[in-house]
Amino acid sequence: MSEKKNLEQAISNIIKVIKEYNKHRKLFQDLFRKVKYQLDPSIFPEAFQFNTKDTSFIIRVPQSSTTGLKYAGVDGGIIHRSMNFFDVALIRAVGVLFYHNKDEKPKVKYFPEKNPFPDILTSVEPLAQNEIDYLIALWRIQKEIRCAIDLLENDSPDILILDGSVLPVIDVKSIQGNEFLFSQYLRLKALYRRLYTLSRKKRCLLCGVIKDSRSAILTRKLSLILPHLSKRPEFKELLDIDYRPIIKQLRDTDLLFNVLDINERTFESHLSKFNEYEKDLEDFDIHFFYLKTAEYDTPLRVEFPVLFSDSTNLAQTISSLICSISTFHPEYGLPSVIIEADARAKIREDDADILIDEISSRIGYSSFSLQKRRARNPWS
Amino acid sequence: MKMIGTVIVTQTTPNPSEFHFVITKDSKDFQLKRDMYIVVDTPEEEGKVIAQVKDIIKTNRYFSSPSAVKAYETSGKTLASIFPADSWEYIIAKAKALGIHTKQGVKRLQYPVSPGDNVFLADSNLLSKFLGLDQDNGLYIGKLEHHDIKVKLNLTRFLQKHLAILAISGAGKSYTVSVLLEELLNRKKEQGRIATILFDVHGEYKGLKETGAKINEQIEVISASYIQFATHSISAAQFANFQPDISPVQLRELYVVLGRMYNEKVKKGVSYTISDIMEEIENDERMNQRTKDALNGWLFELEKTKLFGVKEFPNLKEKTKPGKLLIIDLSDFTSLRQKQMIVSYTLSRLFELRKKSEIPPVSVILEEAHQFAPESKLSLAISRPIINTIAREGRKFFISLILISQRPVNLSTTTLSQCNTQIIMKIMNPYDLEFIGRTSEGIDRDTLNSITTLGVGEAIVVGNAVNHPIYVKIRERITKNLETKNLEQVAKNFDL
Structure with a gap:
């Protein structure tokens, strides 16, 4: 009985916390909703550490048409298996480019191809679990950025959308002690630099969309002006x-x-500071805003490097283009090119199993014995 | 062979009976259809697995969630105009494994094909062999559906045993029979020719004689009104068959009388009529008067049919010749009993003649077979006993039946179950379908279900003539003169 009572108590506590959080959230949501067009962020340059061009907290995005527009998206897929002696990952990235002519169905190009064979990457470095996670993340982002570069080298989209940040979002402090991982990070940074340069050269709007962002950069800044x-x-x-x-x-x-x-x-803001390891990217000014593309979906966080000095309002242009290719579903407001790229890049769990089975059969181990003990639990 | 797909894994397949495969060939170049034959080349095994497509499923991830389709399309744009949806369309087919074709012949598949095995469109030569078609000497009845392969059925496999052609009215039964007749009549001597007798209930085949085609000379049409039985060749049991109410005592007495007449007349080369039998009975001092009266009453009733005479006409021994067709036109007769008597007599005679090898191997085509071998009481089914006898024993003496019916459920179960090959065309009646399912060994549930969907001139051939049920588009007839009149035309002509 007491166990049941404890469980009841625990559930009640969780519900209480959630209700409290929702109450507070609603309070702030209501307050900012009331003043969203009146609140002028440009009068708080110190709080936002940025002289924003926008004069209201929330901006309406102008409608734009996709007719004649060439828009591209890049996404990656990954499956990772940690075995007893090594780590293996299947990684691929797919770039898709849509071109709309009036209301016809989009003409599509894929980079490098529609269904590319995944890269099979292995590591026998004695890395800790968190380091493995960083390595896999680095490999995946490298693959995606290379794919984006490939797309730009072979075509000229008006806008290129990455699934994720336009910065190498890696906790550098955690990997700086590992030479191998750090070298991978440096390689990734070089790829970003190449991507920015190429986008500028091709006059392609480059941006990244982050769905389900957990960032609190804006609320932290707002707390300063409250x-x-x-x-x-x-x-x-x-x-x-x-x-x-x-x-x-x-x-x-x-x-x-x-x-x-x-x-x-939201108004155009900039990512406050580059960390000390990103200094060499600082000459690229990275801005962001949040964009609502679906009524019942959380806003997208959109990041973009300001690549063109002559551009009047990049945020407005980018947000308008993203809305034109994202606002079709009331609960799922992702750009169509990202949806397509995600579907093409996805790797099935079965594919990794086939690979592991093949490796184990060739080295004479059963795939079961190659797996870590926790994966070999006969009852799980 | 043209590669069209690759075997995939589902929860329960591949297994020895079935497998799924995804179409890898571009749909612009190739369109898979249900019931097509395919081949899986199994590298580790000794032959090629032949299978038949039983289902085709199209999938598309963009249209897999009804709520997503509705939500996107409510935006005013179609999903196909937002995404490259058509590039996500996949065709998955379910195939039934029929067997493995090896150098030693066709074997049952006892192990599944492997995931990843390549699937090919079946090659004509291989498929022909696998299905048991006889491209050199077979009877060409049509084309295999979805394949450019002539369906040529081996004469022995097709007609040594019996055949049933079953379909609703207007599905193409008579057309199919005409095609079959053309094939039988066009056979060369060296290919082996059989004689054919056709009972034409509605007089629709007599036009074959007037088509102007080369085969005219091989056809003879005889109107039933001229038919005469050789009374002396009819046994007491046959008389009893014509008059099923005859009692055992009467039959015994008739047997004695006919035996005496055989010794006194037939052995001396003298024939007799029913009147002669009646006279012989009347003069029989030993026979009870009541028996005499009853027997003569039965015989008098038979005499009234005017079917009984001294000589047989047509002379079946003379008219039954290799490569010839004798059409017995029953359309002048309205009495079913008389038609049944003609069929009964003719079949009994043919069977007797075949037993003595006095006539060549023969096929007897019986239109409206349910009228002649009905599943009803004997008094209404005079011809059923001989039909059943031939159905059971005819194979040994190379006399075969081709039964045509639009009401298989009314046909004698014994007879239909002896029809080792069936050509089934469109049938809608559920009782008929159920009956076919019960009496036909080679037909599975899927094939049975497809019978209602057959079009005019489309048929399923199942049974001894082929190794697996096949779908056939009956070929065009050479003889064009069998005109079928429509109601409107007949009404106009009458009103002129």
């Missing part, structure tokens, strides 16, 4: 509570889910 905002009548409620711990809990997408309407974006 003391100023609390003087506004709409924010009067904030004076009654200690809002600082609450806003610290909020992720950007949680706050923005109900603040943004479809075809709206």
